[in-house]
Amino acid sequence: MKILVIGHTYIASINRIKWQVFANKLNNIQVKVIIPKFWPASLFNINAGDYKKDNLNNCEFIALKTRLAGNEVLYSYKFLDLYKILKSYKPDIIYVEQGDNAFSYFQIILLAKILRLKSKFTFFTWVNWHHKWSIKYKLVWSFIEKFNLKNSSGAIVGNSVAKDILINKKFLKNIEVLPQLGVNERYFYPVCHPELAVPDEALREVWVSGSSQITIGFIGRLVSEKGIWDLLKVFLDLSKKHNNLKLIFVGSGKEKDNLINFIKKNNMQDNIEFIPSILHEQVGEILNKFDIFVLPSYDTPEWKEQFGHVLIEAMACNVPVLGSNAGNIPDVIKNAGLIFEQKNLSDLNNKLELLICNKHLRKELSEKGYNLFLKNYSYDYIAEKTYKFFQEIL
Known part of the structure; x- marks a missing residue:
C-alpha cells in the first residue's frame, strides 16, 4: 500500500512521529508526506528545518514551496511539483489533512485525475461548527468543496460533531472519528512513570502534604474564548480561602496585558505567573509542574x-484535568477528569475547589487520565485505526 499524505501539521518535527510510528508498525506500506517549507502561525513562524533526518526506509517527508501559507483552506503547492510526485509515486491512497474545502486537496485530486491514477482520496477535518460563508465563497469556493467531497472515498474527523456536519452535507461514505495527533511520549511523560517502583505518594509533592503549594495551570492562546477570565476570577475567589494556591498561564494572546493589569489591581502578582509561548517540545516539562490542568473554553458562533x-x-x-463542556472537551476527557458548565463560574469554582481539597480524587483522576491516554490517544492506537480505515476504503 502506497500512501501520500499532505498536511501542514507535519512541518513541526515533533508531529512527524505519527507517520514514523505508522511506517514502523507496518512493513507492507510506503508513506510520503508533503509539507510546506514555511508556515506562519499565531505564536511562531515555523520552518520545515532539517526534515530529511526524520525519514525512514518506508517513510519520506518532502518539503515544498507554497502560496498563501498560513491559511489552511487557501494555501496551495506548485502544480508541477505535485504532478512530478504523483507521476513517479502513483499512490494507492491520497490523504489530505486540510479539510474538505481545501484548495490543496482540490489540486491533488485534479492532478491525479489528469494522470488517470486509480488513487483513493480521503481527508481529515476538525471543523465542528457551521461557517457563515460569504456570497463570494458560496459562488466560488462551494464548487471546490463539492468537487472534493464527490471524489472522496471517506474521511477521518477529529470529533463527532464534525462527522455530523459531513453527514448533513450528504457525505455518506466511510467516516472514522479519530484524533489527528496523539502524544509524543519522548516529551510527554509523568515525572515519575507508573512503571517505576516508586510509591504512589512520591508521584506528586502535593499528595504528600495537604499544606504544599497546589499549582493550577492553563496552556493555550490568551484570548477570551479560551475562558481565561473565568479561570482567573475563580482563582482569585478561591485564593481568599486557600493560601497555598498558584496559577500559571502559559501562552500569548491579545488578552495578556489586560490580564496582567487586572492581577496587579488585585495585588495577586505573587500567586500568578505568566510564561511566554514555548516550543511544543517544552510543554511536557511545564505540565509536570502542574497539580491540576484547567481548560475553561466556551463556544462562540465562530469557534x-x-x-x-x-x-x-x-x-x-499524569496530571488531573478539569474542562468545560464546550466543543469536544467532554468527549476527550470522558470519565477521566471533571467537567463544568462553560461560562458558569460557580460550577467551575466548585469543581476546582473539589480537586484542590481532595488529593485522593486528584490521584484517581490522574491515573484514569493516563490509562485513557494509553488506550485511546497513543500513536500506536492511532496508527492501527488509520491503517484499518485505509484498508476499508481501498
Missing part, C-alpha cells in the same frame, strides 16, 4: 474547541 490536544498531553503526564 468551538475542536479537540483540546493539551488535555491528552496533560493525561500523558
